[in-house]
Amino acid sequence: MLTDRYGLPLTTTSTAARDAYVAGVDCVLSAAYGDAAHLARAIEADPDFALAHVALARARFLVADVATARKEAARARELAAGTTEREQAHIDALCLAIEGKPVDSLAATRAHLARHPRDAMVAAPATGVFGLIGFSGRQEREPEQVAFLDALEPHLRDDWWFQAVHAFALEEMGRLDEALDLIERSMAQNPANAHGAHIKAHVLYERGEDRKALDYLDAWLPTYAREGLMHCHISWHVALSALVLGETDRAWQVYREQVHPGGAWGPALNVATDAPAFLWRAELAGLPRRPDLWREVRDYARTSFPKSGIAFVDVHRALAHVAAGDSEGIAAIVSDLRERAAAGRSPAGDVVPRLAAGLDAYGRGDWAAAIASLEPALAETVRIGGSRAQRDLVENTLLAAYLKAGRTDDARRLVDAHLDRRPSVPVSGLS
Numbered sequence: 001m002l003t004d005r006y007g008l009p010l011t012t013t014s015t016a017a018r019d020a021y022v023a024g025v026d027c028v029l030s031a032a033y034g035d036a037a038h039l040a041r042a043i044e045a046d047p048d049f050a051l052a053h054v055a056l057a058r059a060r061f062l063v064a065d066v067a068t069a070r071k072e073a074a075r076a077r078e079l080a081a082g083t084t085e086r087e088q089a090h091i092d093a094l095c096l097a098i099e100g101k102p103v104d105s106l107a108a109t110r111a112h113l114a115r116h117p118r119d120a121m122v123a124a125p126a127t128g129v130f131g132l133i134g135f136s137g138r139q140e141r142e143p144e145q146v147a148f149l150d151a152l153e154p155h156l157r158d159d160w161w162f163q164a165v166h167a168f169a170l171e172e173m174g175r176l177d178e179a180l181d182l183i184e185r186s187m188a189q190n191p192a193n194a195h196g197a198h199i200k201a202h203v204l205y206e207r208g209e210d211r212k213a214l215d216y217l218d219a220w221l222p223t224y225a226r227e228g229l230m231h232c233h234i235s236w237h238v239a240l241s242a243l244v245l246g247e248t249d250r251a252w253q254v255y256r257e258q259v260h261p262g263g264a265w266g267p268a269l270n271v272a273t274d275a276p277a278f279l280w281r282a283e284l285a286g287l288p289r290r291p292d293l294w295r296e297v298r299d300y301a302r303t304s305f306p307k308s309g310i311a312f313v314d315v316h317r318a319l320a321h322v323a324a325g326d327s328e329g330i331a332a333i334v335s336d337l338r339e340r341a342a343a344g345r346s347p348a349g350d351v352v353p354r355l356a357a358g359l360d361a362y363g364r365g366d367w368a369a370a371i372a373s374l375e376p377a378l379a380e381t382v383r384i385g386g387s388r389a390q391r392d393l394v395e396n397t398l399l400a401a402y403l404k405a406g407r408t409d410d411a412r413r414l415v416d417a418h419l420d421r422r423p424s425v426p427v428s429g430l431s
Helices: 015-030 035-045 050-062 066-082 085-098 102-115 120-126 141-156 160-172 176-189 194-206 210-223 231-244 248-259 268-284 291-304 311-323 327-342 351-363 367-384 388-404 408-416
Strands: none
Touching: 015 035, 015 050, 015 120, 015 194, 035 050, 050 066, 050 085, 050 120, 066 085, 085 102, 085 120, 102 120, 102 141, 120 141, 120 160, 141 160, 141 367, 160 176, 160 194, 176 194, 194 210, 194 231, 194 388, 210 231, 231 248, 231 268, 248 268, 268 291, 268 311, 268 388, 291 311, 311 327, 311 351, 311 367, 311 388, 327 351, 351 367, 351 388, 367 388, 388 408
């Protein structure tokens, strides 16, 4: 029987279909451009190849082509009866997430990996800061992520994909030396892994090695297709590193060409969060506000995410409305978020409306109110999802509020509280 790269049997007799499937899966796992084309060739070679259909569903879901993803997922379910038990469970775990059932998908994923721990495609949606665990809304989701991957380590320790995602989880826990060693080993095996390049940038950010991060990404990014899933977000890291290093012209150039709505290619989730995050950080660093850019980002958020529901996006939606001076818009967002939390419809609980209210207060120049909202919410920001580097936006806003309120000792204590992190802090006025 034919097998995949992980030695798992596949229900197809077509070598061409198998080879194209393996190439497509590796593209999905590395965020390389071309996954859909490889998987389409697999399906052309064997139209009844169920795992190729569900892999294509996953690939389209990652770029927010939900209609195509659900169509391919439905086809995979139709074909599942003719496959092995392992493949049926594989299909079910992936389809549940695509069908909008993340809690069920994670449960199915855990059950499946207990029996088939080398099934990387099933494990992948539960990894990273935007995954089934990352977006679970749980306070302890970072150690939960490490435990999830530690259980797979005996089975996948030498695999480049696993080493990369394991490094990311360790980095988010402050285990920076281990993370750096793992990501270096991973990238030595597959230097083209876009997820790996992104994760290395995070490790260097956490170590405060901004010049190394920028030099690395400047060498790596030109080799990556602009159409690749991670191009927009890795470009955000380039812009952020340049901003921290004081290379503001370079930072704005990258923002305009590769991050802002219209310049970026990438899923709406990345564009709607990376663009306001950069603009806000630029202001915290002391650069003047760009109202035209903020209106553009606010309008993009309105179109792409007209309703609340994803905590990480909701915080950035609020940010865009605040900076655009849309008082009615931010009031409506905060009200909606409070109603969702009160009704039990927010996995992240009430931290999202509290953060939105704090950002609103900061935008109005009410430093005391901003501190009163952001200070107690800071420890719970992990619940909104995203990386520590991304959530630094909240901490740096609190730092800026402390400074503007004349509470410099509190600002310094907050910076000094980092025992497992060394990121640069580009907040104007912080000595």
